[in-house]
Amino acid sequence: MHKTEAPDARKIDAQPSAVALAYNGDGTAPRVVAKGRGLMAQAIIERAHRHGVYVHESKELVALLMQMDLDQRIPPALYRAVAELLVWVYHLEQIGASPDATESEDADE
Numbered sequence: 001m002h003k004t005e006a007p008d009a010r011k012i013d014a015q016p017s018a019v020a021l022a023y024n025g026d027g028t029a030p031r032v033v034a035k036g037r038g039l040m041a042q043a044i045i046e047r048a049h050r051h052g053v054y055v056h057e058s059k060e061l062v063a064l065l066m067q068m069d070l071d072q073r074i075p076p077a078l079y080r081a082v083a084e085l086l087v088w089v090y091h092l093e094q095i096g097a098s099p100d101a102t103e104s105e106d107a108d109e
Contacts, residue, residue, distance in 0.1 A: 019065040020053075021074070025087065029073040030082055032101040035066055054099040057081050061085075 018041035021031035034044050048055050063082050068074070074082055092099070 016045075016064050017042040017059075017066055018042075019062050020044055020048065021082065025083075029076075029079065030086075031073045032068045032070055035068075037066075049099065052099045054092055054103060056085055058085075058098060070081070094102065 009032040017037045018035065019032060020034035021030040022033040036044055045055055047053075058081075061078070064078060065074070
């Protein structure tokens with residue numbers, strides 16, 4: 001007889017997570033276009049780098065966005081956090097920074 005156990009929450013949390021947002025500047029909120037854990041998260045990040053998309057690490061924001069459905073627009077409660085990321089990306093584009101480097105929110109502290 002085999003005993004089936006629930007996955008350990010610590011192991012799930014230890015897996016990297018990634019969420020990709022799309023914003024076209026049309027006045028509507030950004031939407032979740034990709035999300036995943038583990039190998040899927042790595043693939044999302046690698047694809048972002050390959051296509052010159054900036055990557056920012058924010059475990060708290062990713063945890064909130066992981067709860068959303070694909071193609072769902074971000075809720076008003078996350079507007080400020082996402083707006084700050086858009087400003088960060090705009091700034092990097094203005095100074096000509098390379099999108100190949102991953103940035104952590106802890107880097108500013």
